[in-house]
Amino acid sequence: xxxxxxxxxxxxxxxxxxxxxxxxxxxxxxxxxxxxxxxxxxxxxxxxxxxxxxxxxxxxxxxxxxxxxxxxxxxxxxxxxxxxxxxxxxxxxxxxxxxxxxxxxxxxxxxxxxxxxxxxxxxxxxxxxxxxxxxxxxxxxxxxxxxxxxxxxxxxxxxxxxxxxxxxxxxxxxxxxxxxxxxxxxxxxxxxxxxxxxxxxxxxxxxxxxxxxxxxxxxxxxxxxxxxxxxxxxxxxxxxxxxxxxxxxxxxxxxxxxxxxxxxxxxxxxxxxxxxxxxxxx
Amino acid sequence: xxxxxxxxxxxxxxxxxxxxxxxxxxxxxxxxxxxxxxxxxxxxxxxxxxxxxxxxxxxxxxxxxxxxxxxxxxxxxxxxxxxxxxxxxxxxxxxxxxxxxxxxxxxxxxxxxxxxxxxxxxxxxxxxxxxxxxxxxxxxxxxxxxxxxxxxxxxxxxxxxxxxxxxxxxxx
Numbered sequence: 001x002x003x004x005x006x007x008x009x010x011x012x013x014x015x016x017x018x019x020x021x022x023x024x025x026x027x028x029x030x031x032x033x034x035x036x037x038x039x040x041x042x043x044x045x046x047x048x049x050x051x052x053x054x055x056x057x058x059x060x061x062x063x064x065x066x067x068x069x070x071x072x073x074x075x076x077x078x079x080x081x082x083x084x085x086x087x088x089x090x091x092x093x094x095x096x097x098x099x100x101x102x103x104x105x106x107x108x109x110x111x112x113x114x115x116x117x118x119x120x121x122x123x124x125x126x127x128x129x130x131x132x133x134x135x136x137x138x139x140x141x142x143x144x145x146x147x148x149x150x151x152x153x154x155x156x157x158x159x160x161x162x163x164x165x166x167x168x169x170x171x172x173x174x175x176x177x178x179x180x181x182x183x184x185x186x187x188x189x190x191x192x193x194x195x196x197x198x199x200x201x202x203x204x205x206x207x208x209x210x211x212x213x214x215x216x217x218x219x220x221x222x223x224x225x226x227x228x229x230x231x232x233x234x235x236x237x238x239x240x241x242x243x244x245x246x247x248x249x250x251x252x253x254x255x256x257x258x259x260x261x262x263x264x265x266x267x268x269x270x271x272x273x274x275x276x277x278x279x280x281x282x
Numbered sequence: 283x284x285x286x287x288x289x290x291x292x293x294x295x296x297x298x299x300x301x302x303x304x305x306x307x308x309x310x311x312x313x314x315x316x317x318x319x320x321x322x323x324x325x326x327x328x329x330x331x332x333x334x335x336x337x338x339x340x341x342x343x344x345x346x347x348x349x350x351x352x353x354x355x356x357x358x359x360x361x362x363x364x365x366x367x368x369x370x371x372x373x374x375x376x377x378x379x380x381x382x383x384x385x386x387x388x389x390x391x392x393x394x395x396x397x398x399x400x401x402x403x404x405x406x407x408x409x410x411x412x413x414x415x416x417x418x419x420x421x422x423x424x425x426x427x428x429x430x431x432x433x434x435x436x437x438x439x440x441x442x443x444x445x446x447x448x449x450x451x452x453x454x
Contacts, residue, residue, distance in 0.1 A: 038349065039334075039367030082438065086430035093434060096341025100370075159402055171370035175340055178373065178454050181403045186429055188405055232405055239407045 035114065036096070037103040040168060044108050048165050054109035055128075057169060058118065059222070059255060060154075061101035062129035064094040065119055066263070067150060069270050073137050083140075086186060090147070093179040100172045107168075120274035124263045130222060131254040132215035134263040138208070141194055141201070145208035148187035149216065152232040155180040156225035188236045195240025202241070209237065210245050217250040290325060297331045298323040300359045307347040308433050311390045314348060318378025321369045330363040331356050336374045339434040339454075376435070376453050388417045393439065393450040414450050416441035426450075 044050050071091030078084035102115035111117075133150060137143050158180060161173035194205040220226040230244070237244045253259070274280075301323050302315035314320040314335070321334040333352050337345050349366045356364045376395035379387075384394035393414050413422045421443035428438040429452075436449045 036345070037368060039365065040370065082428035082430075085432070086428060089430040089434055092341040092343070093339055094341070096337075096339060100340060167371065171373065172340070175337075175370060175373035177402070179340060182429065182452070182454075184405060188407060192407055235405060235407065 035103055036099040037107065037168070042107045042168075045165055045167070050108040050110065053166055053169065054105040057101040057105040057108075059128040061098040061105065061118065062127045063133050063150070063154065064098035064101070065270075066127070066129045066133040066266065067091070068095040068098065069266055070133065070135075070137055070143075071147075074143065079140055087143070090183045090186065093176075093183070097172065097176045097179070101169075104166075104168050104172065108166075116274060120271045121278075124259055124267055125257050127254075127259065127263060127267070128257060129254050129259075129263075130215070130218055131260050131263075132212065132219065134254070134260060134266055135215075136262055138211070139204055140190075141204035141208040142211055144187050144190040144194065145205070145212045147183060148191055148236060149212050149219070149229070149233070151180050151183040151187060152229045153219045153223065153225060155184055156228035157223040160225075184232070188232070191236050192240045195237070195242045205240060206242050209233075209242060213245045213247050214250055216247045218253060218255075222255050293325050294323060296359075297325060297333075297356060297361060300355050301333050301352050304348070304351045304355055307344040307351070308435075309387070309392070311386045312379075312383050314352070316380050316383030316386060318380065318383070319348065319374060320352075328363070329361075330365055331361045332365045332367060334367045334369045336369045338374050342434060374454075376451060379451070387451060391417050391446075391448055392436070393417045393448055395451045395453040398453040414439055416444060416446070417448055418446050419444040424448075 044053065068091040071087045071094070074087040075084055078087060098119070099115050102118040105118065106113040106115065130150075132146060135146070138146075155177055158173040158177040162170050162177060164170040164173065191205060194201040196202070197205075216229070219229070230247075233244050301320055302313055304314045304320075306312045306314055306317050306319075309317065317338070319335050319338060321336050323334070324332045326332060333356070335345070335348055335352065345368075353364045353366055375398045377398045379394060387394045393416070396412070396414070414424050414426075415422050416424050419441060421441055423442040424439050425442065426437060426439050427447070431438040431449055435451055435454075437452050438447065439450045440447045
């Protein structure tokens with residue numbers, strides 16, 4: 001055997017060489033991914049209510065999955081190739097967080113379901129994502145404003161969750177927080193660039209902040225991180241030469257399963273292949 | 283002739299040396315050990331080799347290949363029972379890329395990461411002055427073109443001196 005990795009021409013070859021379960025299934029994109037928590041200790045610590053823990057995981061996973069789907073819609077549509085790659089990368093991080101969280105939910109809620117059951121085989125009424133995540137992508141400024149809000153909110157909450165009693169959720173949050181820091185930075189820089197740019201970009205950025213603020217109260221009803229998020233939004237709008245519009249009271253809807261009409265078509269697209277070919281493997 | 287029975291320690295060392303050499307699917311110039319994602323190898327009482335891996339990013343699509351790569355190499359080396367564990371805590375940091383890994387990255391035109399920040403990072407909107415030396419010509423006259431590149435772990439930079447674009451492994 002060679003000592004060097006350089007002469008390994010086929011780093012993907014091992015994927016075609018069978019799986020741990022001895023089945024003929026081969027790893028591929030689509031359904032039938034391996035368990036993202038493969039080999040992680042599944043014990044739920046004493047004092048943690050498994051039903052509550054599963055619900056927490058599903059809420060956070062739904063936010064991430066729906067956001068990732070919206071971000072992916074920018075592929076081939078972003079203003080520049082670099083932004084398309086950035087938005088897809090951010091979506092990929094969120095998709096990864098969703099997978100881990102769904103897997104954890106399935107371990108603890110007593111159903112033993114895998115991630116696909118949550119992502120592909122639940123209807124809109126069962127999704128618990130905040131409604132801001134499901135709104136259409138709008139223009140680039142709107143997607144930037146939404147990303148800024150959602151990443152700041154999720155980051156503030158993840159920083160607290162990193163001390164959660166459940167070590168798996170705590171670890172997912174600690175890791176996700178590092179990724180969200182990059183997402184927030186990206187969105188904040190674009191908000192400043194657009195707000196402090198041309199007359200047109202400034203108009204669009206101002207409009208985008210007007211559009212997202214009515215959804216803020218729903219986020220703060222879900223997680224009490226208002227001061228952290230508002231502080232970030234003030235910092236960004238100030239640097240962009242804009243003012244943060246007042247935040248009207250609008251308590252939660254998405255967390256109760258009440259969604260806008262935009263979630264159903266989003267899920268129809270997301271779930272179509274998996275539902276047409278349930279249990280398919282490649 | 284003395285019978286050659288591998289002691290437990292030798293067995294672990296042998297399994298480790300096999301797992302260590304598995305290449306990363308996205309950065310094949312690096313081994314999983316160079317990248318710092320191989321967190322350990324043990325051999326249990328019944329001879330099962332347990333290899334622990336940690337993902338670089340939550341959504342890293344290469345995790346399945348990494349698991350399959352390690353398991354396949356170990357089986358090929360004669361270990362009948364192989365178990366791969368995912369370790370989430372502590373989370374991977376780019377600080378775990380070894381000096382050897384950093385050398386190989388540079389050799390392949392990829393700038394290795396600076397030291398990762400410790401603890402929560404506050405949002406900064408001030409112009410940042412940072413230097414990522416060009417891995418090709420060494421010039422410090424470089425600029426970031428995109429914070430996100432072909433894989434989660436990299437950013438896109440370019441060198442103003444030699445005009446070449448290059449990738450930079452992000453600090454995280």
